[in-house]
Amino acid sequence: QVQLQESGPGLVKPSETLSLTCTVSGGSISSYYWSWIRQPPGKGLEWIGYIYYSGSTNYNPSLKSRVTISVDTSKNQFSLKLSSVTAADTAVYYCARLARHAVGNWFDPWGQGTLVTVSS
Amino acid sequence: SSELTQDPAVSVALGQTVRITCQGDSLRSYYASWYQQKPGQAPVLVIYGKNNRPSGIPDRFSGSSSGNTASLTITGAQAEDEADYYCNSRDSSGNHDVVFGGGTKLTVL
Numbered sequence: 027q028v029q030l031q032e033s034g035p036g037l038v039k040p041s042e043t044l045s046l047t048c049t050v051s052g053g054s055i056s057s058y059y060w061s062w063i064r065q066p067p068g069k070g071l072e073w074i075g076y077i078y079y080s081g082s083t084n085y086n087p088s089l090k091s092r093v094t095i096s097v098d099t100s101k102n103q104f105s106l107k108l109s110s111v112t113a114a115d116t117a118v119y120y121c122a123r124l125a126r127h128a129v130g131n132w133f134d135p136w137g138q139g140t141l142v143t144v145s146s
Numbered sequence: 147s148s149e150l151t152q153d154p155a156v157s158v159a160l161g162q163t164v165r166i167t168c169q170g171d172s173l174r175s176y177y178a179s180w181y182q183q184k185p186g187q188a189p190v191l192v193i194y195g196k197n198n199r200p201s202g203i204p205d206r207f208s209g210s211s212s213g214n215t216a217s218l219t220i221t222g223a224q225a226e227d228e229a230d231y232y233c234n235s236r237d238s239s240g241n242h243d244v245v246f247g248g249g250t251k252l253t254v255l
Contacts, residue, residue, distance in 0.1 A: 061244070071181075071189065071232055073244040084243050120188055124244075131236050131244060132179035132194035139188050 028053040030121050030137035038115075038144050044108040048121030048137060055079050055102045059124035061133060062095060062106045064117040072117075076124050077104055111144045118142075150178075150233050150247035157253040158223045166218045168233030168247045175238040178216035180209060183230045183249075192231075193218055220252075228254040 034046035048060065061076035075085035077095045085093045089108070097104040108115060118141050122133040150170040158164035168178050177196055181189035191200050193209035206221045216235075220227055233247040 063246075070249045071234075071246040073246060076244070086244075125194070126236075127195075129195055130177040130179060132191055132234065133181070133189070134191035134194070134200060136188040136190070 028123065028135055030123070030135060032119060032121050032137045032140040034140060034142070036141060036143060038111055038142060039146050040112055040144055041110055044106070044111050044115060044119075044142055044144075046106045046119055046121075046140065046142070048104050048106075050102045050104075050123075055097065055099055055104065059126050060097065060104045061122050061124040063120045063122060063133070063136075064115075065120070065139075066114075066117040074106065074108075074119075076126075113144050116142065116144045150235060150245055152231075152233060152247040152250045154248070155251045155253065157255055158220070159255050160225060161222055163219065163221045164223050164252065166220075166231050166250045166252065168216045168218075168235075169214055170235065170245070170247075171214055172235045172238040172245060173211060173214050173216050176236040177211060178209070178233045178235045180207075180216075180218045181232045181234065182227075183232065184228075189232060223252075223254050225254050228252055 029051045031049045038044045056079045059076050062074040075095050077083045092109045094107040118139040120139045122136040180193040182192050183189040192207050197209045208219045210217045230249045232249045237245045
């Protein structure tokens with residue numbers, strides 16, 4: 027079955043750019059939507075954005091000015107860049123496959139998540 | 147508006163039935179999906195669409211919807227069902243496209 031794995035630095039300095047990659051295994055990245063979601067310690071889930079395998083994107087308006095999601099179909103990977111980070115961006119970052127339909131959407135499967143701490 | 151509202155905490159006696167609710171304007175147009183998250187683990191999809199369970203999810207989990215409220219029902223709650231539960235939907239306002247509820251902490255007594 028499809029599995030997702032996040033990778034990237036666990037510590038980022040304030041004002042720098044957070045960069046994460048999600049590797050998809052057990053299936054093709056093509057013909058699906060792929061998303062990033064984060065969860066600050068002790069808090070709820072926040073959708074960051076998604077990308078279609080063709081490259082079209084949609085971002086959470088609250089993060090849109092700082093977020094870029096890209097896809098590399100040759101590597102079966104998609105990536106997240108979040109610029110000008112602050113301590114408020116400290117969170118567990120998850121990647122997930124998004125099923126987007128006329129009746130609703132759902133995320134399945136999810137990666138295990140990776141904790142990114144913003145600190146000097 | 148782009149919000150889904152959940153009760154912060156709900157409790158249920160072992161073996162009893164519990165309903166976890168999610169309210170929001172977008173639920174008048176779209177079905178909610180539901181996720182179970184245990185401490186230190188990634189969320190797991192338990193209900194999607196009208197009332198569909200992914201493979202491996204016990205049939206004691208079910209979903210329903212009425213007006214602006216979606217519900218996740220656990221019939222015969224087990225100790226292993228103690229977790230945080232999140233609802234999610236598309237956003238009918240068109241701005242967010244994806245919206246999550248704040249989560250409900252379920253305690254099985």
